[in-house]
Amino acid sequence: MDASALPTLLAIAWLTPLASFTVIVLLGKSLGPHGKYAGYISVGAILVSTVMSLVALFGAWLPNHPLADASHHGASYEAGAHGSSSPNAHSGDSHADGRAADAHAADAHAADEAHESEKPAYYGDWYALGQWGKLKLTIGYYIDALTVTMFSMVSLIAACVHVYALGYMHDELHDPYVDHEVHVHDGGHLHRPGRFHRFFQYLSLFSFSMLGLVIAGNVAMVFVFWELVGICSYFLIGFYIERQSASNAANKAFITNRVGDFGMLIGMMALWASLGTFAFGDLTTPDGQTELGIFSRLRTAENDHRLVPPPEMVAEGERTFASTETTGDGGSNAGHWLLFIAGVGIFCGCVGKSAQFPLHVWLPDAMEGPTPVSALVHSATMVAAGVYLVGRFYPAFSPEALLVIAVVGCITLTIAATIAITAVDIKRVLAYSTVSQLGYMMLSLGLGGWAAGLFHLVTHAFFKSLLFLCSGSVIHAVHSNDMREMGGLRRKMPITAYTMLVGCLAIIGAGIPLTAFGLSGYYSKDAIVEQAWSFAETNKGAYWLLLAMPVVGAAMTAFYMFRLWYMTFAGKPRNHHRYDHAHESPAVMTRPLLLLAFFAIAVGWTVPLTNLSVTNLLHQAEPAGIAATSHGVLLPSLTVPAEALSHAPEIKFKAGLAAFGAAMTGLLAATVIYLWNTLNPAEIRQTFQPVYRLLWNKWYFDELYSAALIRPTMALGRRIAAFDRAVIDELIHGLAWLSRGVSKVFGVLFDQTVVDGTVNTFADWTWDFGLLLRRLQTGSVRQYVLFIVAGTLVLFVAVSTVQWLAYS
Amino acid sequence: MNSTFHLANLLTEPPGIAHFMTVGAVLFVCGAMCMATKRNALGVLMGIELVLNGANMNFVAFGSQYLQNGGEYLGLDGPLMALFVIVLAAAEAAVALAIALNFYNNHDSIDVDRADQLQG
Amino acid sequence: MEPIYWPSFFFYLFAILACGFAVAVLLSANIVRMAFYLVLSLAATSGLFFLAGQEFIGAMQLLIYVGGTLVLLVFGVMLTSQERFVSMKTMSGDWFIGLMAGGALLSLLAAAAFSVPQWGSPDRAAVENLPVQKTAAPIAMGLLGARVDQPGPDEPQRGVMSGYLLHFEIVSVHLLVVLVGAAYLARAKRKTAPAPGV
């Protein structure tokens, strides 16, 4: 299939869920008994999406863009590593390094691609919503290997979740549905109509929104779908709207995201004000002119795709930062500052969406939604959006902005991992695990590991959706979220237990160290640690923390994941009532689990006899210019090493061992405490009481926000309301009283004499004139005709006279 | 070309727009006078018809190729307008006649001078 | 001496007929005769239309105006032809004022007609060599919305000079409304009270 079919294929994949959404919205419950067929429609739509995405990947993308051999990458590592041996060289040299790497990569790629910079990408506009001056809003697409990969991943996982939800949401088909968690006034439970169709309607919209976000060709469109994703998550988290907690969680997610979006808007404005375009790629206008997109503006070919602020950005920046000092060589840093602000602004949006510190608080609360939603939110859609956007926007991030990203990611991964250790709600453990893994991704992206970060996004999506669906299966079986009431369930539900074990092994990065064999997480997590290692070696000093934290985090990951598995499936049942009640889930739920388990194992592998692997695919999409090592301008000591450098054998060796060691440590600790019960968890808890309290209360973030933001705001609001009532209202009343008095006086003095007199005089004149005209109104048609004739004559004569006077 | 009027070559010169306009003017004025002097409502109606025909004459004259002397030329607009005038005149006659008959029914008269209740 | 230009002869013939019968309409006191003269005047006018090359308009004038409208008028005359209405005298004063105004208007219009040199007689040779102009088809096309006589100024595509389709529709609807309205106005009504003071 021709590559030009890509936009069409992906558009079909993108729009089919929208069609399903529309149908379900319009027909709703009339689709089958209690809206049962709505689920089938939705599943059908997402299956179409999946097929289309896979056709796009295997049928249209890969035949036209053959993947490079992994060994070639290896060769390029050598060259890159070579260059990195003199990191203190003049910055001009680093271009040479980058180009050396480029040259190798170019050999690997198709022969017609003369330049590494020319990454295959298809972009264009489908429809122009309008143009207001410079502001042009379009519905466009930007398709490269990343887009195709994301499409396949998102639609595949969404399809699994849809199918799974058919079984999981089966209760909603009952009419009325009894919500046992909501108590009404008379002490009974809430009875309400089932909302099966509505759930699937939201799922379809969610899929549509996420796919739209991925295919978007410009920032404005990204923002639109960004918000759509947000509102969908709002709907789904608050699906059990009658539960106070669900309602609060939905609000919390939505409002927290708004905070991040505010930053994103600032970043968008900064970019647009200086660059004047929203588009990612270069667009050709109908009159044949090329409008450069954001990426081409920021990384022009003349500058070897280095990030250099374009002149208009410098000018804009100088206007904004009038007092900025100039650098030594006479140039101004204003452009770099603006770039930094834009980057951090965009990242703010990602912080909100991907639940990074300090806006991570919404994600654990989002567990109030049904479990399939959690699976979707945590793997393929909502939170993936933030990471995806960082990856998509990567060319626009300056090294300083990247450092901010890395630091935020590092903090997030640490905090979330520590909280996960103490959580007892099975879904909350997974939620904090997600936050932590997202921190890994952000860290990797921030440290220059573009491919590593996005690779982790893909692998994590698979095993995290697997984990969530498994936990859903468990919850479905025991009707509880609390791990303390579980135990020994592997005998009751083996499929769930062992698929979840696969998920756990994948997330801790289980594999045979120093070889190319392991579960999917093994590849991606090792790549991240390698990049961190490379970064820490290049930038000495306090940057080693950015290496230490992920390694420690890996250990914690292993610990809490296996703590979860042991508490749930191993050992003896703690609550016999729930244990007796437990059963394996139906096939419609377990089959997706098996499929996802397969992917969780294998998604990191290279398909035998081919070069097909996610890593290679992502390398195809690596934005131009970021493969090279870059240096900070505002922070001259900062160097972001090229990703290729991290594959150097000595780093690989050390990082691999460190990651494996950490994971084994964590696994061992969990086994000792929760499987063998050699150490009593309660006693440990007792010993570290303050730390435990801190972790149990999630580092008091909610309390902190409440004390620092919410309560002061409320107090201020009350004060202002009191001021309103006491001062402003009284003032207005007084003024009104005064006006009334004055107008009374004026009414007598002025209105009734002057105004009325004038009006009456005019009325009298009109009356008299009317009496005069009345004589003309004879009512006789014949006289009217005469008037017309006479009028015509007079008009003629008058015009002629005037003409005669004027021209004679 | 010659705006002067020579009796001698009256029959050897083609008629121009001005000739048609003169005929139209006569019809128009006769119609207008009819409207002004006839007391019978139907007489007034006939005057209207004459007026419309006088106007039509101008449309036709300006839309005719044979009368062109380098002046204004309406082209197809001329006959089309004339056509609309004719058709609307028919409609107008129908309504006016209905009004006249109604007037006759109500007042037993068609003297328009009696229809002056609207006088000021 | 140049040969007689026959259209000119017929022009004067019809012009004299039209104007003469129009004056007869004006001067006649008898309403039925007025109608008769009007018929003749309008028929002569249609002859003038034929002379101007507008055969379709001439035929329409005969068909609609003379054959339709005026028959209707005569019909109305007959419906109301009581002895006292057939010949209604007009006041001499009215006559005087009317003739004054009318004469002034006529002289004004005639003066205006002959004041523009381009409106005078065209060149005879040029007129004689003109091909016969087909009138019906362009008018029909014009009513259907396509102007075939005047293509837009150096613009090749269609629709630059729009036709009269909309006007045609409006007139059609108008006629329908008139039909309904006339039928309503003229419908048989039972008189509830005798007319006051005949």
Next chain:
Amino acid sequence: MGAFLDNYLPSWLAYTLAALVHIFLLLNLIAVGALVFIWLERKISGRIQDRLGPTRVGGKFGWLQTLADGLKLITKEDLMPVGADALLFRAAPYVSFAASVTAFMAIPFAGGAYPWVAQRLNTGVFFVIAVIGLEVFGVILAGYSSASKWSLFGAMREAAQVVSYEVPLGMCAVVPVLLAGSMDLVVIGDQQAGWFTNWFLFNDPATFITFWVYFTCATASVNRAPFDLAEAESELVAGFHTEYSGLRWSFFFMAEYGSMLSVSLLASILFLGGWHGPIPVASMLGLTYENGAVAGYLGNLLGCVNILLKGVLGVSVMMWVRWTLPRLRIDQVMTTCLKYCTPIAAAMFLGAIMWQYYLPHRNFFGLLPANESAYAVHEGWADQEGISSAGAVNMVEAADDSRGGLAVEGAGSAALLFDPATPSTSHVASAERGG
């Protein structure tokens, strides 16, 4: 003819002569026609009523009966009622007769390259219908000016009836115009050349029905039984001509028979192939102008005989109807027009359009392919564009079609409209047109 004589005589004399010849021929046609028709009517009515009709005057069939009647009428005293409006009373018969004669001016009696027609008009159909409609004025004036209530009633009925029936009549006449794509009677007639399958009567079911509606309306508009309300002798003595006698009275009848003939001729041109017989004898024998002037003249003569036969046939049918059907009441007459004829005519108009749109280039109820050359639109502009289709619908289509490009070819369309190649005369011809 005038153009021909112009080569040998002074211009004014040539055209005057030509006009006089035309008038002479037409007046003779009407006068002789009236004589024949009156005799024919008497014979037909007699046979229908199981009588012999006139038998004595002039020999075996009483063929001189009408002439004898005419002599009697000429010698009769010319009476006029006391209260009559003298001018109108005298003018009325001539108004009728003039209208009747004028209609013949535009009716062709043979077509082809040299049509036999006094004045060829490119809006011939409307002209004829319009002028036939004027005949009613004489009747109305006669009715009014007679100062007799019988006459007035008759005239009022006539006014209402004729105004109403012109609507369906015009609608019916538009259908052949639509098929031919021209209002020129010569063109319409020549479109139906060849076998009788080409007649518009058989073009499609809509036209077939239209013909009968047309015939009904034509009968009504020439004031013939069963629509002769204006003279209904059972109620109104003799209607509008109650007070007439002598020559004036005979003029009314000449006008009536003239009108009957002209509507029949119009019917035969519009629907029955005009001067083309059911079998194309003339072209089979080579009697066309391609084979010389004499052959062409003979062909035209044959055509003339043909159309006159059809006209006489039409008149005979009218007589047959008159003596067969009882007279309608006035309300029935109006009902027939407004509730039946008009809607049917409108529907048939629509039907003909649809048929033409969906089955173009087909003849004889769509069974035979049409003769393409005969269907070329003869207005002179469509020919050049290679539009060989009949009917206004296709003209519109062609105009819509940018390829056909009537309005497209900027300067070209003016040339199309005012095509000098069209076989027509210069403006001099408008002298005849006026006459």
